[in-house]
Amino acid sequence: MTRCRLCGSTALESVVDLGATPPCESFLAAEQLDAPEPTYPLHLRVCTDCWLAQLPPLITPEETFSEYAYFSSYSSSWVEHARVFVEDAAARLALGSDSFVVEVASNDGYLLRHVVERGVRCLGVEPSVNVGAAAREAGVPTLTAFLSPETGAAVRAEHGPADLVVANNVYAHIPDVIGFTKGLRALVADDGWVSIEVQHLLTLIEENQYDTIYHEHFQYYTVASAIRALASGGLALVDVELLPTHGGSLRLWARPEEAAGEPSRRVADVLAREKAAGLQELSGYTEFSARVAKVRRDLLRFLVDAAERGETVVGYGAPGKGNTLLNHCGIRPDLLPYTVDRNPYKHGRYTPGTRIPILPPDRIAADRPDYVLVLPWNLRAELAEQLAYVHEWGGRLVFPIPELSIVEVER
Structure with missing residues (x-):
């Protein structure tokens, strides 16, 4: 890796080097056990200009997600998490029968099934053929595609702008941060909302959660780096929630820049926490590697x-x-x-x-x-x-x- 994928800087510093591993979801069939198995470096670095922590894009999303082994519905607590989110979002945004909700990386319909149950028009955009098929079988309309600015524009042209775009546990999974963010902007109405859930780099480092570093995750966000990433596609952060999911996640509420207004107090509070933890200077990252080694020992x-x-x-x-x-x-x-x-x-x-x-x-x-x-x-x-x-x-x-x-x- 020579340049930051968000700001283009060459000022990348090592956070932790985990050696070389195979792609984490490439489970082997018995007949593959005597075949060679490719491995790729797993070395997390942070950009000291925009503070986006990132892995080099050695594996394309197409290699990982076209056929995928993870089905969200097998976790009952995750399905319940999604149900509560849909209930709260419907109240917060007054979603009704005339609304339109799009979820990007909608997996097997674990979240949108709750939207369907409320009688709200929706669409999932899911790149994995097998899990997308499971969603359709469950009654969740699903388009098999990766999100890009072109995909977002095509969905908007066919279905209209979305009142709410949901992107849970996908914002870390795409190497083209800027193109993906522009795709979100293409989907959402000019006065609509985007809700993103992504693991918080603050808790990853504080709680030694290094096993969540794998090739599917191309980057790891703080609120500070997320603000810059959202801006790259014309979105502005207006609110943030700290969630316990995945060991500590952010729920980012964003809107098109022209409709955003001032961010909430919670945004300032989390930014202050990140700064206090040293995540906008190298000192916040230097001891992580030693603590990872202790977990292993x-x-x-x-x-x-x-x-x-x-x-x-x-x-x-x-x-x-x-x-x-x-x-x-x-x-x-x-x-x-x-x-x-x-x-x-x-x-x-x-x-x-x-x-x-x-x-x-x-x-x-x-x-x-x-x-x-x-x-x-x-x-x-x-x-x-x-x-x-x-x-x-x-x-x-x-x-x-x-x-x-x-x-x-x-x-």
């Missing part, structure tokens, strides 16, 4: 010690973030013989790079392991409830982030 020490004691550890979940953690730590089936996942798409496949088998969740009850390593730690409350049954044989849960935590489960 602690997890490996636990797994090796458990193995030497003859205790069994298995995994729960096969999320993208888990594959960053497994590859960075060098964890193989000798230390983690398998992991399980609720998504049938992943059953019978293997984690990229580390080649750990992925099995159905009922395998845990059958094997009664001593420990369950929870890889989607961001769903801690939901999964602690789902895994309460491991208490029956005295099993315990292990959470690796923000620091190693071994917990007893209560029924």
Whole structure:
């Protein structure tokens, strides 16, 4: 990487280098286990001119998202999060039967199904063929496409301008930040709203959430860098909410510049927090790499010690973030013989790079392991409830982030 993708600066400084890993959602079929597996550098840098943290665009979105392994509806807490958002947005923006809502990267319709239920006209724009098909089967109108200024203009010409454009957990997933933002502007009405949810770089660094660094995420935002990114496409930030999702996320409320007005007090408050944390100077980034190394050492020490004691550890979940953690730590089936996942798409496949088998969740009850390593730690409350049954044989849960935590489960 030689230039910042947002401002064009060459002033890029290293934040953390995680070596080289395969794409995090490239799960392997059994017949692929003897084939070569490409890996790509995973090195996060920050631009000291606009403070956008970013990875080099080594993998195109087309390679990752045309066929995708992640289906949002398998997380019940995420579906509920979407339902509450739709309810609140409908009240906030007075959405009704004459309104139009577009969601970009709408996945399997996990959010827009709540819009459909309210009788509000909507459209999903989803690049992944397989998950888009699942959305249509669920009754959510979905266009299979990547968002660009041209796509946004075409949707607007056919369906009219959107009163609300939703872009949840996608603003980090596109290397062409400026083109994507212009696409959002093309979709939204001149007096409409754009709502973006994206992981907050502040909590990523404060809470050691380095496993959310993977090739699908091309950049990591603060409010300060998001303001600049939105402006590149003619949008202005007017409000922000701090959310607990994904370990700490931003919900950015933006409008076309001509309709925006003054930003809320909450925007100023979060900007002040980021500045106090040193995220607009290099000092805020310098210790992150050392704290990442400690997470790795602690997890490996636990797994090796458990193995030497003859205790069994298995995994729960096969999320993208888990594959960053497994590859960075060098964890193989000798230390983690398998992991399980609720998504049938992943059953019978293997984690990229580390080649750990992925099995159905009922395998845990059958094997009664001593420990369950929870890889989607961001769903801690939901999964602690789902895994309460491991208490029956005295099993315990292990959470690796923000620091190693071994917990007893209560029924």
